[in-house]
Amino acid sequence: MVLRTTSVIAFLMCLSLPAGCTVDVDEGRPDDRARRLVWVNALAVANPDYRVIHEKIRRPERRDSRSIDIQLEARWPIPGVTIPTRGRRDAVLTGTRPGGVEAPRLTSWRLTELLQGLGSGDGQKDVKEAASQLEALKDAEVRVLVVIEFKKPLPERDVRIIWPYQIDVGLFSPGRPMPISWDQSGYCDSRGFDACKLGIKDSLAKEFSEWVAMLTSADRTALDSFGLDLAELEESAQQGLYHGMIINAYPERVIPLTKLPEILSVKIADVALAGQ
Known part of the structure; x- marks a missing residue:
C-alpha cells in the first residue's frame, strides 16, 4: 500500500517507560509526555481524512521510549460511537534527532x-x-x-x-x-x-x-x-x-x-x- 505523510487523532494514555506506565507515571518525565502529545495531536490536526483509534494508543512492546504504537482508520460515515472495524491499520510514530518525528504515510482516498x-x-x-x-x-x-x-x-x-x-x-x-x-x-x-x-x-x-x-x-x-x-x-x-x-x-x-x-x-x- 502506498502511503501519504499524515494523519491522526489520538489518545495518549501513558509514557513509554521500561517498567511500564500509568497515566500518572509521566509526572516524572513531563517532557516525554508533552512531546508525545504534540506528536499525536499534530498528526490528527494535519490529517482530517483519517482518525486515530483513541483506545488503541499504547506503549510499543519493544519498549522503545522514542516510539508510540497507534491504530488508524480512514474516516467514514460511522453511526455515533458504534465503531465497526473497517480498514484499521497499525502505525508507529518515532522520534528522530534533532526533535523531529517519523510519521506514517497514509493512502490518499x-x-x-x-x-x-x-x-x-x-x-x-x-x-x-x-x-x-x-x-x-x-x-x-x-x-x-x-x-x-x-x-x-x-x-x-x-x-x-x-x-x-x-x-x-x-x-x-x-x-x-x-x-x-x-x-x-x-x-x-x-x-x-x-x-x-x-x-x-x-x-x-x-x-x-x-x-x-x-x-x-x-x-x-x-x-x-x-x-x-x-x-x-x-x-x-x-x-x-x-x-x-x-x-x-x-x-x-x-x-x-x-x-x-x-x-x-x-x-x-x-x-x-x-x-x-
Missing part, C-alpha cells in the same frame, strides 16, 4: 482529494450535484460523510446555527494542501487537557485553541514533520474561524445545507449503510 480541493472547483455546481445525490439517498437507510465549505470563514456560533448537530471535524484553514483541523476525540483527557471543562466542552474551536496555547517554540521541528507551522497554527487558533467542516449524518439532515447562502460547496465523500 476520496476524502483526501476533496479536502485538498477546497477553494477550487465550481461551488454552485457542487451544491446542485450534492443536493441531487442526497435527495436520491434520503429514503435509504444510509449515512453520508460530507465535506462542507463556507463562502467565507464563520465563527463557531454561526456554524452552530447552520448545523446544530455534531461536527466530526472543524476545518480552520483553507486547503494548504490539507486544511488545519480539529476533530471529536470522544474522551475528556485524550488531548493533554480537560476537554470537558466549562467553556471548552462541545467546542472544537476552543479545544483547538487550548492545544495550540500549550505549544512552544521547542515544538517547531516536530510540527514541521507533520507539515504544520507554529505561527500558522497560532493565527488559526486566535481567529477560531471555520472554513468548513466534515459531518456524518442521514441525508435528510444534510439537504437543508444545500439551500443556505453561507454554503459554497457540499461534497459527498462516502456513503455507508446505517448501523453497519
Whole structure:
C-alpha cells in the first residue's frame, strides 16, 4: 500500500517507560509526555481524512521510549460511537534527532482529494450535484460523510446555527494542501487537557485553541514533520474561524445545507449503510 505523510487523532494514555506506565507515571518525565502529545495531536490536526483509534494508543512492546504504537482508520460515515472495524491499520510514530518525528504515510482516498480541493472547483455546481445525490439517498437507510465549505470563514456560533448537530471535524484553514483541523476525540483527557471543562466542552474551536496555547517554540521541528507551522497554527487558533467542516449524518439532515447562502460547496465523500 502506498502511503501519504499524515494523519491522526489520538489518545495518549501513558509514557513509554521500561517498567511500564500509568497515566500518572509521566509526572516524572513531563517532557516525554508533552512531546508525545504534540506528536499525536499534530498528526490528527494535519490529517482530517483519517482518525486515530483513541483506545488503541499504547506503549510499543519493544519498549522503545522514542516510539508510540497507534491504530488508524480512514474516516467514514460511522453511526455515533458504534465503531465497526473497517480498514484499521497499525502505525508507529518515532522520534528522530534533532526533535523531529517519523510519521506514517497514509493512502490518499476520496476524502483526501476533496479536502485538498477546497477553494477550487465550481461551488454552485457542487451544491446542485450534492443536493441531487442526497435527495436520491434520503429514503435509504444510509449515512453520508460530507465535506462542507463556507463562502467565507464563520465563527463557531454561526456554524452552530447552520448545523446544530455534531461536527466530526472543524476545518480552520483553507486547503494548504490539507486544511488545519480539529476533530471529536470522544474522551475528556485524550488531548493533554480537560476537554470537558466549562467553556471548552462541545467546542472544537476552543479545544483547538487550548492545544495550540500549550505549544512552544521547542515544538517547531516536530510540527514541521507533520507539515504544520507554529505561527500558522497560532493565527488559526486566535481567529477560531471555520472554513468548513466534515459531518456524518442521514441525508435528510444534510439537504437543508444545500439551500443556505453561507454554503459554497457540499461534497459527498462516502456513503455507508446505517448501523453497519
